[in-house]
Amino acid sequence: MPDSRRPVWWAALGGLLALALGTASVVAQSAQETAREIERYREAVADSSPGELWEARGEDLWKMPRGPRNVSLERCDLGQGPGVVAGALARLPRWFADADRVMDLETRLLHCMVTLQGLDPAVLRRQPFGNGEQRSDFEALSAWIAAQSRGMTLAPPLDHPAERAAWRLGRELFFVRGGTHDFACTTCHAQSGRRIRLQELPNLSRPEEARRVLGTWPAYRVSQGEMRTLQWRMNDCFRQQRFPDLVFGSEVSVALVSYLLHNASGAALAAPGVRR
């Protein structure tokens, strides 16, 4: 991030603080005003998102020889041919013949790190998400790869039977209730206009609403100072749902992502976006 852009970022941070301090008075504010504030804040940070730092690191990680085999990810096939990153996100998740399964972006990256670079999947799965101290390679790589599809239209394929099966499983999982609280995704995500702690809770089964948010994932999460991927979002919502830990890159996680991204098909990609 060039120095000249820093002031904009700091001003935006100040804005966030003001927003946070203002929460007490939010009760008096109408929900619409709050939504407008958040939108203004998003616009303010959009020009100078610290997400650029993740993108830069992601590009380095893609090109850097690593792992026991000391090779880069530049031969990784994200669905558009080995090494092609432009437009890859627009056509994911998809079925991959070499693995005979449907993969989303992070799952495919995991696959390439294991098969090309010889990295240990158990070790990679141990820290798929950054925690403020240690950054995640998946989050950086996803940010950079997503940026190479900016402006394109989201159109994940649904031709292969495995792609249709993943979508169907995702839909089932979205509506199924369970756990100690008997929650489903729909408990929190099937009404329009809901919000928790200033954050909108979109109705993700409606294409208009799914399109509005899902084209901006992965997204920089201001409150955590981390770039977050959809695998992280699924994991965190599983936790909110009081479900058992969601395994990174598992069939269940990919099915949920498939369902959501198919609902959002037709969205203009604008990732990485920004969240509270």
Ligand code: HEC
């Ligand atoms: C108990 C409530 C709750 C449940 C259940 C829940 N979520 Fe969420 N979800 C949230 C909250 C709260 C947020 C926003 C968090 C934030 O950014 O502050 C969110 C955000 C999201 C987002 C991101 C929306 C955006 O703004 O881009 C997606 C996608 C999502 N959830 C999917 C799911 C799926 C899929 C399930 C079921 C596996 C699920 N959620 C279950 C509470 C829930």
